[in-house]
Amino acid sequence: MLISAFILGLLGSLHCVGMCGPIAFMLPVDRSNSFKKVSQISIYHFGRLLAYSIIGLVFGLVGRSLYIFGIQQQLSIAIGILMILLVLIPYKTLGKYNLSKPLNKIISKVKSNLGQALKKKTADTFLTIGFLNGFLPCGLVYMAVFGAVATGSLVQGSFYMILFGLGTIPLMTSAIYLGKFLNQAIKQRIQKAIPVFVIIIGVLFILRGLGLGIPYLSPAPIVEMASSAIECH
Numbered sequence: 001m002l003i004s005a006f007i008l009g010l011l012g013s014l015h016c017v018g019m020c021g022p023i024a025f026m027l028p029v030d031r032s033n034s035f036k037k038v039s040q041i042s043i044y045h046f047g048r049l050l051a052y053s054i055i056g057l058v059f060g061l062v063g064r065s066l067y068i069f070g071i072q073q074q075l076s077i078a079i080g081i082l083m084i085l086l087v088l089i090p091y092k093t094l095g096k097y098n099l100s101k102p103l104n105k106i107i108s109k110v111k112s113n114l115g116q117a118l119k120k121k122t123a124d125t126f127l128t129i130g131f132l133n134g135f136l137p138c139g140l141v142y143m144a145v146f147g148a149v150a151t152g153s154l155v156q157g158s159f160y161m162i163l164f165g166l167g168t169i170p171l172m173t174s175a176i177y178l179g180k181f182l183n184q185a186i187k188q189r190i191q192k193a194i195p196v197f198v199i200i201i202g203v204l205f206i207l208r209g210l211g212l213g214i215p216y217l218s219p220a221p222i223v224e225m226a227s228s229a230i231e232c233h
Helices: 002-025 034-068 072-088 091-095 101-118 125-133 139-151 154-178 184-210 222-232
Strands: none
Touching (some): 002 139, 002 184, 034 072, 139 154
């Protein structure tokens, strides 16, 4: 499940370049000093990972709270179904429902602060830009958040989001260095692969929730495992 977070970030990073690419292109990096440029880009990515880790921590806590109520398996199945539905439902239909509307004021504040940070060249600028960038609304981030909730753990939820962020780094870094370097054919192939992989992750979450007793893929519930151990004893 954790590996799926990295692959989701890796495949989805093309979407990230499309959404956050303008921010990456506008980074006030020092182009005359290669070492300094690498350091600045690394700090920018660290800021994004920090934001993702906090998001994962919060939603991992949500998942943990639901786990305490004993509905972890049902939650995993529900999230898997939701991920698949979000991919299959036409974008135009989803566009009618602005799910981020309640957070518009916060998002506007983040964008405003981000715009101000892009104008500066101080030491902490790149950390600030990366951190704020991580909180911008993004469909792929929402998918990763679902995964963080399904982990049912603060630590694993945070780690899930960090792995997702790590997956986005290669293409985002390439975008900073090379600009618009992917041709349209490659972009279309990757874009087609993203929903397929999201559906695969959704199926994995459903299998995990079903607890079919398949090692690693669909392990039996802890209660069942404990009962079996008592019977064997």
